[in-house]
Amino acid sequence: MNFSAIIDYDDDYIQPLIISSLQKRLPSSTFELKDSIDTCTPASAVLQFRDYESIDFQHAVSNPQSLVNAYIIRKALIRKHYLSNTVSNWITKHPETPLKGHVKASVDFELDYAEFLDDALVEAFELRESFEKNEGKEPQDREWWILKPGMSDRGQGIRLFSTEEELQEIFEEWEAENPSDSDDDGETSDTEDARNHEREGDGIITSHLRHFVAQPYIHPPLLLEPSITDHGPRKFHIRTYVLAVGALKVYVHKPMLALFAAQPYSPPWEADSADALRAHLTNTCLQGSDIREGSVNQFWSLTRPQNAPEDWKDAVWSQICDTTGALFEAAARGMMIHFQPIPNAFEMFGLDFMVDEDLNTWLLEVNAFPDFKQTGDDLKGIVEGFFEDVVDLAIKPFFGLGKAAVGGNERSKQVLDIDLGRR
Numbered sequence: 001m002n003f004s005a006i007i008d009y010d011d012d013y014i015q016p017l018i019i020s021s022l023q024k025r026l027p028s029s030t031f032e033l034k035d036s037i038d039t040c041t042p043a044s045a046v047l048q049f050r051d052y053e054s055i056d057f058q059h060a061v062s063n064p065q066s067l068v069n070a071y072i073i074r075k076a077l078i079r080k081h082y083l084s085n086t087v088s089n090w091i092t093k094h095p096e097t098p099l100k101g102h103v104k105a106s107v108d109f110e111l112d113y114a115e116f117l118d119d120a121l122v123e124a125f126e127l128r129e130s131f132e133k134n135e136g137k138e139p140q141d142r143e144w145w146i147l148k149p150g151m152s153d154r155g156q157g158i159r160l161f162s163t164e165e166e167l168q169e170i171f172e173e174w175e176a177e178n179p180s181d182s183d184d185d186g187e188t189s190d191t192e193d194a195r196n197h198e199r200e201g202d203g204i205i206t207s208h209l210r211h212f213v214a215q216p217y218i219h220p221p222l223l224l225e226p227s228i229t230d231h232g233p234r235k236f237h238i239r240t241y242v243l244a245v246g247a248l249k250v251y252v253h254k255p256m257l258a259l260f261a262a263q264p265y266s267p268p269w270e271a272d273s274a275d276a277l278r279a280h281l282t283n284t285c286l287q288g289s290d291i292r293e294g295s296v297n298q299f300w301s302l303t304r305p306q307n308a309p310e311d312w313k314d315a316v317w318s319q320i321c322d323t324t325g326a327l328f329e330a331a332a333r334g335m336m337i338h339f340q341p342i343p344n345a346f347e348m349f350g351l352d353f354m355v356d357e358d359l360n361t362w363l364l365e366v367n368a369f370p371d372f373k374q375t376g377d378d379l380k381g382i383v384e385g386f387f388e389d390v391v392d393l394a395i396k397p398f399f400g401l402g403k404a405a406v407g408g409n410e411r412s413k414q415v416l417d418i419d420l421g422r423r
Contacts, residue, residue: 001065001399003045004034010051013373014383018049021387022395030401045399052369060344067398070347070368071244076335077327077349077366080213081108081150086338090330098322099330103363107214108150114171121164127214131164139269144219146280148365150211158281160217160268218362222305222355223265224258226297232264237282237364238299238353239374240320241386243412245394247341250328250416251408252321253389255382256299257375296376305359312359319361320353325415327363332420343422346394348386385411 005022009015022031031047037056040046045065048055052070060066076086084106091100107127111120121127127145134142142162147170149157157174161167223233239257244250262278270279300313309315331339350370354362372383389412396402408414 001045001401002029003031003047003065003067003399004040005031005047006034006036006040006050008048008050008054010054011373017372017380017384017387021384021391025388025391026396026401030399047395047399060342064344066344067395068345071339071341071345073338073340074331074347074368076331076338078368079150079211080106080148080365081211082335082338083366084108084213086331086335087327090326090334093334094330097330098319098326099363102319102323102361103327104216104218109212109214110210111171111212112210114168114175117164117168117171124214130162134162140267142269144217144268145214146217148213148215150213158277160277160280162269215364217268218354218356219268220357221265222357222359224260224302224305226258226260226295234260234263235265235280235282236260236297238316238320238355238361239370240324240351240353241370241382242324242349242351243346243386243390243393244328244341244349245346245404246343246398247420247422248328248332248416248418249393249404249414250325251389251393251412251414252324253382253386253412254300254317255385255411256317256320257379257382258297258299258302259374260295260297262295296374296379298379298382308359315359316353316355316361320351321413321415323353323361323363324351327366328416329418332418341420341422344398346390346398348390 007015007018007022009018019033034040034046037046037048037059043063043065046059046063046067048060048066048068050069055068055070057068057072060068075082077083085108087099087103088105090097105126107124109120109124109127111117130143130145139162144160144162147157147159147161147167159170161170221235223235225232226234226236236258239259241253241256242250243253259282261280261282264279266279268280299316302313304310304312332341347368348370350367352364352367354364356362375383389409392402392409393404393412397404406414
């Protein structure tokens with residue numbers, strides 16, 4: 001089936017990669033680039049590969065031959081407070097799930113004003129128990145937590161705390177800097193909302209100051225040397241690109257990134273300033289160009305940690321695949337209101353994982369419309385390969401131009417294949 005392709009991805013790094021992937025993996029006679037839906041023949045086969053806000057979902061819903069590059073609803077995965085509920089609900093019903101051993105139990109709560117923190121924590125039993133256990137202990141003996149605004153992205157607003165007093169100080173600081181909080185109800189477009197209302201500093205969004213997630217801090221993390229030398233062992237996280245197709249197949253892209261913190265690691269009780277947080281925050285979006293160089297590495301090129309088995313990277317890869325498959329099934333079957341895969345859509349996600357000192361792998365978060373640009377020019381081939389797999393696994397099968405290989409291919413492993421009964 002020939003189709004019209006509307007490629008309108010507002011990113012100079014990505015737009016050329018989408019077009020080149022189509023041209024490389026498909027005969028030129030099978031598709032024609034168009035500027036808009038209006039220039040396409042009515043009821044014709046159409047591919048929309050665009051920013052979330054630009055996708056004509058109405059056209060996709062009314063035209064089964066229209067394929068779009070995002071699901072309309074996927075809050076169950078990409079909003080941190082929804083993700084917490086997705087995981088906890090699934091673990092309760094399926095205690096054997098891999099999620100139980102690879103996702104830290106999070107606490108989500110809502111707070112409009114710092115003075116109401118006590119009320120907000122009434123049902124946050126885990127946090128209150130932790131505060132009680134930490135009472136009277138030295139900082140190095142406490143259980144530490146990491147606070148994340150539920151609707152933020154790119155590492156914005158992350159803070160560390162171990163007591164209720166420290167948590168209170170965080171909110172009072174934000175309130176002092178943002179005296180007129182937004183009354184956003186959290187029902188804005190279901191994409192990374194960090195593009196709206198950003199202020200200077202750490203990039204906190206006023207509309208984010210309502211939903212929060214507190215996660216147990218993973219300590220001690222696995223520390224490795226990045227590609228830059230003589231800077232000391234650093235904390236890192238793994239960025240994994242994931243493709244979800246239709247309703248529902250899920251593929252994990254094997255070429256992965258290791259994103260390192262800007263400074264050598266120090267324990268959380270030494271993070272007494274925004275600058276000290278650089279040892280803990282591995283999101284390169286927060287790093288200036290002067291310190292970002294060498295912070296993004298290929299996962300499969302990392303050196304072997306001391307005392308780790310030769311196949312440690314294979315073990316991490318296996319955990320990532322098992323966790324990803326279980327997570328998407330949990331969202332699709334357990335949170336059907338907040339994650340609605342449809343047959344004529346696919347979506348690319350960026351999943352972040354942390355590895356601890358014992359080589360256990362933990363899911364941190366799920367990002368829609370991930371920031372591919374952080375991959376950089378040196379590792380651009382990873383993104384190019386991923387987009388070529390998107391064509392092979394999502395676009396070609398939909399338009400009848402080829403079948404996706406069973407189980408995926410050498411670069412992308414299929415980790416989930418379920419039929420949600422949606423046609």
